[in-house]
Amino acid sequence: xxxxxxxxxxxxxxxxxxxxxxxxxxxxxxxxxxxxxxxxxxxxxxxxxxxxxxxxxxxxxxxxxxxxxxxxxxxxxxxxxxxxxxxxxxxxxxxxxxxxxxxxxxxxxxxxxxxxxxxxxxxxxxxxxxxxxxxxxxxxxxxxxxxxxxxxxxxxxxxxxxxxxxxxxxxxxxxxxxxxxxxxxxxxxxxxxxxxxxxxxxxxxxxxxxxxxxxxxxxxxxxxxxxxxxxxxxxxxxxxxxxxxxx
Numbered sequence: 001x002x003x004x005x006x007x008x009x010x011x012x013x014x015x016x017x018x019x020x021x022x023x024x025x026x027x028x029x030x031x032x033x034x035x036x037x038x039x040x041x042x043x044x045x046x047x048x049x050x051x052x053x054x055x056x057x058x059x060x061x062x063x064x065x066x067x068x069x070x071x072x073x074x075x076x077x078x079x080x081x082x083x084x085x086x087x088x089x090x091x092x093x094x095x096x097x098x099x100x101x102x103x104x105x106x107x108x109x110x111x112x113x114x115x116x117x118x119x120x121x122x123x124x125x126x127x128x129x130x131x132x133x134x135x136x137x138x139x140x141x142x143x144x145x146x147x148x149x150x151x152x153x154x155x156x157x158x159x160x161x162x163x164x165x166x167x168x169x170x171x172x173x174x175x176x177x178x179x180x181x182x183x184x185x186x187x188x189x190x191x192x193x194x195x196x197x198x199x200x201x202x203x204x205x206x207x208x209x210x211x212x213x214x215x216x217x218x219x220x221x222x223x224x225x226x227x228x229x230x231x232x233x234x235x236x237x238x239x240x241x242x243x244x245x246x247x
Contacts, residue, residue, distance in 0.1 A: 005201060016189045020189070045222060056151065056227075063082055067087045073087075090110070121151075139201050140240050151227055152231075153227055156224050157195070159191050159193070159194045161195065161219050163221060164195075171183060212226075
Protein backbone atom coordinates (compact mmCIF):
# COMPACT_ATOMS: atom_id res chain seq x y z
CA UNK A 1 0.00 0.00 0.00
CA UNK A 2 2.79 2.43 0.95
CA UNK A 3 4.65 1.69 -2.27
CA UNK A 4 1.52 2.29 -4.35
CA UNK A 5 0.98 5.70 -2.79
CA UNK A 6 4.57 6.82 -3.18
CA UNK A 7 4.87 5.52 -6.74
CA UNK A 8 2.45 8.22 -7.89
CA UNK A 9 5.06 10.87 -7.06
CA UNK A 10 6.59 13.12 -8.15
CA UNK A 11 3.64 14.25 -10.22
CA UNK A 12 3.83 16.38 -13.34
CA UNK A 13 1.97 19.62 -13.81
CA UNK A 14 0.10 20.25 -17.04
CA UNK A 15 1.34 23.19 -19.06
CA UNK A 16 -0.73 26.31 -18.56
CA UNK A 17 -2.11 27.84 -21.80
CA UNK A 18 -0.71 31.26 -22.72
CA UNK A 19 -3.97 33.10 -22.05
CA UNK A 20 -3.91 31.80 -18.46
CA UNK A 21 -0.24 32.65 -17.99
CA UNK A 22 -1.04 36.24 -18.96
CA UNK A 23 -3.43 36.72 -16.03
CA UNK A 24 -1.94 34.22 -13.56
CA UNK A 25 -0.02 36.52 -11.22
CA UNK A 26 -2.71 39.21 -11.26
CA UNK A 27 -5.40 36.65 -10.45
CA UNK A 28 -3.32 35.00 -7.71
CA UNK A 29 -2.67 38.22 -5.83
CA UNK A 30 -6.28 39.42 -6.19
CA UNK A 31 -7.50 36.02 -5.02
CA UNK A 32 -5.27 35.98 -1.93
CA UNK A 33 -6.29 39.54 -1.06
CA UNK A 34 -10.01 38.74 -1.30
CA UNK A 35 -10.71 41.27 -4.05
CA UNK A 36 -13.41 39.16 -5.71
CA UNK A 37 -16.86 38.54 -4.25
CA UNK A 38 -16.52 34.76 -4.29
CA UNK A 39 -12.94 34.75 -3.04
CA UNK A 40 -13.85 37.15 -0.26
CA UNK A 41 -16.49 34.63 0.81
CA UNK A 42 -13.96 31.83 0.38
CA UNK A 43 -11.52 33.63 2.65
CA UNK A 44 -14.15 33.80 5.38
CA UNK A 45 -14.73 30.06 5.01
CA UNK A 46 -10.99 29.41 4.86
CA UNK A 47 -10.59 31.03 8.27
CA UNK A 48 -11.66 27.62 9.60
CA UNK A 49 -8.39 26.18 8.26
CA UNK A 50 -6.32 28.97 9.78
CA UNK A 51 -7.99 28.53 13.17
CA UNK A 52 -7.43 24.77 13.19
CA UNK A 53 -3.74 25.18 12.44
CA UNK A 54 -3.36 27.66 15.31
CA UNK A 55 -5.56 25.74 17.78
CA UNK A 56 -2.58 24.13 19.53
CA UNK A 57 -1.12 27.45 20.68
CA UNK A 58 -1.43 28.40 24.33
CA UNK A 59 -1.05 31.88 25.78
CA UNK A 60 2.40 32.45 27.22
CA UNK A 61 3.85 29.17 25.91
CA UNK A 62 6.75 29.72 23.51
CA UNK A 63 7.09 27.29 20.61
CA UNK A 64 9.12 27.21 17.41
CA UNK A 65 7.25 27.13 14.11
CA UNK A 66 8.10 26.45 10.48
CA UNK A 67 5.35 27.39 8.02
CA UNK A 68 5.53 25.78 4.58
CA UNK A 69 4.23 27.94 1.75
CA UNK A 70 3.68 31.06 3.84
CA UNK A 71 2.54 33.14 0.85
CA UNK A 72 1.34 36.59 1.95
CA UNK A 73 1.74 35.65 5.65
CA UNK A 74 -2.04 35.37 6.09
CA UNK A 75 -1.61 32.74 8.82
CA UNK A 76 0.18 35.16 11.16
CA UNK A 77 -2.94 37.08 12.33
CA UNK A 78 -4.23 33.80 13.78
CA UNK A 79 -1.03 33.14 15.72
CA UNK A 80 0.07 35.18 18.73
CA UNK A 81 3.75 35.98 19.11
CA UNK A 82 4.93 32.75 20.64
CA UNK A 83 8.53 32.08 19.67
CA UNK A 84 10.73 31.72 16.58
CA UNK A 85 8.74 31.73 13.32
CA UNK A 86 10.45 30.54 10.14
CA UNK A 87 8.87 30.19 6.71
CA UNK A 88 9.41 28.32 3.47
CA UNK A 89 8.34 30.57 0.60
CA UNK A 90 10.38 30.84 -2.61
CA UNK A 91 8.22 33.63 -4.04
CA UNK A 92 9.63 36.49 -2.02
CA UNK A 93 7.36 39.05 -3.68
CA UNK A 94 4.46 37.54 -1.72
CA UNK A 95 5.81 38.16 1.77
CA UNK A 96 8.57 40.79 1.64
CA UNK A 97 6.10 43.68 1.92
CA UNK A 98 3.34 41.81 3.77
CA UNK A 99 2.13 42.84 7.24
CA UNK A 100 3.87 40.82 9.93
CA UNK A 101 7.11 40.29 8.00
CA UNK A 102 9.07 41.63 10.98
CA UNK A 103 8.06 38.48 12.88
CA UNK A 104 9.86 36.18 10.45
CA UNK A 105 13.16 34.88 11.79
CA UNK A 106 14.31 32.94 8.71
CA UNK A 107 12.84 32.68 5.22
CA UNK A 108 13.86 29.66 3.14
CA UNK A 109 13.38 28.92 -0.54
CA UNK A 110 13.18 25.18 0.13
CA UNK A 111 12.35 23.09 3.19
CA UNK A 112 15.76 21.39 3.05
CA UNK A 113 17.33 24.71 4.04
CA UNK A 114 15.51 24.64 7.39
CA UNK A 115 17.63 21.75 8.60
CA UNK A 116 20.13 24.08 10.25
CA UNK A 117 17.40 25.93 12.20
CA UNK A 118 15.32 22.99 13.41
CA UNK A 119 14.07 20.98 15.08
CA UNK A 120 10.66 22.62 15.43
CA UNK A 121 7.76 22.20 17.82
CA UNK A 122 5.33 22.56 14.96
CA UNK A 123 5.38 22.64 11.18
CA UNK A 124 2.32 24.19 9.57
CA UNK A 125 0.75 24.84 6.21
CA UNK A 126 -2.59 26.11 4.96
CA UNK A 127 -3.85 25.18 1.47
CA UNK A 128 -0.37 24.22 0.26
CA UNK A 129 -0.02 20.44 0.03
CA UNK A 130 -2.51 20.16 -2.84
CA UNK A 131 -0.02 22.14 -4.97
CA UNK A 132 3.21 20.20 -4.28
CA UNK A 133 4.28 17.82 -7.04
CA UNK A 134 6.76 15.86 -4.90
CA UNK A 135 4.70 15.79 -1.71
CA UNK A 136 6.40 12.72 -0.11
CA UNK A 137 9.73 14.57 -0.21
CA UNK A 138 8.29 17.49 1.74
CA UNK A 139 6.40 15.34 4.25
CA UNK A 140 9.42 13.09 4.88
CA UNK A 141 11.63 16.11 5.56
CA UNK A 142 8.94 17.59 7.80
CA UNK A 143 8.93 14.41 9.87
CA UNK A 144 12.68 14.72 10.42
CA UNK A 145 12.51 18.44 11.22
CA UNK A 146 10.09 17.98 14.14
CA UNK A 147 10.96 17.61 17.79
CA UNK A 148 9.89 14.21 19.24
CA UNK A 149 6.68 15.73 20.64
CA UNK A 150 6.13 18.04 17.66
CA UNK A 151 3.24 18.04 15.21
CA UNK A 152 2.75 18.64 11.51
CA UNK A 153 -0.44 20.67 11.10
CA UNK A 154 -1.97 20.46 7.63
CA UNK A 155 -5.08 22.29 6.40
CA UNK A 156 -6.27 21.57 2.86
CA UNK A 157 -9.24 22.02 0.56
CA UNK A 158 -11.26 18.84 0.14
CA UNK A 159 -10.06 18.45 -3.44
CA UNK A 160 -11.43 15.48 -5.38
CA UNK A 161 -14.81 15.30 -3.61
CA UNK A 162 -18.30 16.28 -4.92
CA UNK A 163 -18.85 19.19 -2.55
CA UNK A 164 -15.50 20.75 -3.39
CA UNK A 165 -16.21 20.42 -7.10
CA UNK A 166 -19.53 22.19 -6.58
CA UNK A 167 -17.79 25.01 -4.75
CA UNK A 168 -15.26 25.52 -7.55
CA UNK A 169 -18.12 25.83 -10.05
CA UNK A 170 -19.40 28.84 -8.09
CA UNK A 171 -15.93 30.41 -8.08
CA UNK A 172 -15.56 29.51 -11.75
CA UNK A 173 -18.59 31.60 -12.69
CA UNK A 174 -16.91 34.81 -11.50
CA UNK A 175 -13.58 33.78 -13.06
CA UNK A 176 -15.30 33.18 -16.40
CA UNK A 177 -17.10 36.52 -16.18
CA UNK A 178 -13.87 38.39 -15.38
CA UNK A 179 -11.43 36.70 -17.75
CA UNK A 180 -13.54 34.76 -20.24
CA UNK A 181 -11.66 31.60 -19.31
CA UNK A 182 -12.55 28.26 -17.72
CA UNK A 183 -11.64 28.05 -14.02
CA UNK A 184 -11.37 24.26 -14.25
CA UNK A 185 -8.26 24.61 -16.42
CA UNK A 186 -6.55 26.71 -13.75
CA UNK A 187 -7.55 24.29 -11.00
CA UNK A 188 -6.20 21.28 -12.89
CA UNK A 189 -2.91 23.16 -13.18
CA UNK A 190 -2.84 24.26 -9.53
CA UNK A 191 -4.20 21.25 -7.64
CA UNK A 192 -2.06 18.23 -8.47
CA UNK A 193 -3.03 16.30 -5.31
CA UNK A 194 -6.46 15.31 -4.00
CA UNK A 195 -7.31 15.24 -0.30
CA UNK A 196 -7.07 11.44 -0.45
CA UNK A 197 -3.58 11.65 -1.97
CA UNK A 198 -2.44 13.93 0.83
CA UNK A 199 -3.91 11.76 3.58
CA UNK A 200 -2.20 8.71 2.10
CA UNK A 201 1.22 10.37 2.13
CA UNK A 202 0.78 11.69 5.68
CA UNK A 203 0.02 8.18 6.93
CA UNK A 204 3.19 6.82 5.34
CA UNK A 205 5.40 9.08 7.46
CA UNK A 206 3.35 9.56 10.65
CA UNK A 207 1.89 7.03 13.07
CA UNK A 208 -1.01 9.37 13.85
CA UNK A 209 -2.79 11.61 11.36
CA UNK A 210 -5.92 12.82 13.14
CA UNK A 211 -8.43 14.30 10.70
CA UNK A 212 -11.08 16.97 11.30
CA UNK A 213 -13.54 18.00 8.58
CA UNK A 214 -15.36 21.24 7.88
CA UNK A 215 -18.57 19.55 6.80
CA UNK A 216 -20.44 16.33 7.47
CA UNK A 217 -17.70 13.84 6.63
CA UNK A 218 -14.66 13.43 4.38
CA UNK A 219 -16.78 12.99 1.28
CA UNK A 220 -19.12 15.88 2.17
CA UNK A 221 -16.91 18.66 3.42
CA UNK A 222 -15.20 21.79 2.15
CA UNK A 223 -11.93 21.50 4.05
CA UNK A 224 -9.87 19.02 6.07
CA UNK A 225 -7.37 19.51 8.87
CA UNK A 226 -4.76 16.93 9.88
CA UNK A 227 -2.76 16.92 13.10
CA UNK A 228 0.14 14.54 12.49
CA UNK A 229 2.31 13.24 15.30
CA UNK A 230 4.74 10.43 16.09
CA UNK A 231 6.82 10.70 12.91
CA UNK A 232 8.11 7.47 11.39
CA UNK A 233 11.73 8.53 11.30
CA UNK A 234 13.08 5.32 9.76
CA UNK A 235 10.54 5.49 6.94
CA UNK A 236 11.39 9.13 6.29
CA UNK A 237 15.15 8.50 6.24
CA UNK A 238 14.78 5.45 4.00
CA UNK A 239 12.64 7.36 1.54
CA UNK A 240 15.07 10.28 1.36
CA UNK A 241 18.04 7.94 1.03
CA UNK A 242 16.36 6.15 -1.87
CA UNK A 243 15.81 9.53 -3.50
CA UNK A 244 19.49 10.39 -3.06
CA UNK A 245 18.82 13.09 -0.48
CA UNK A 246 21.21 13.03 2.49
CA UNK A 247 19.80 13.78 5.93
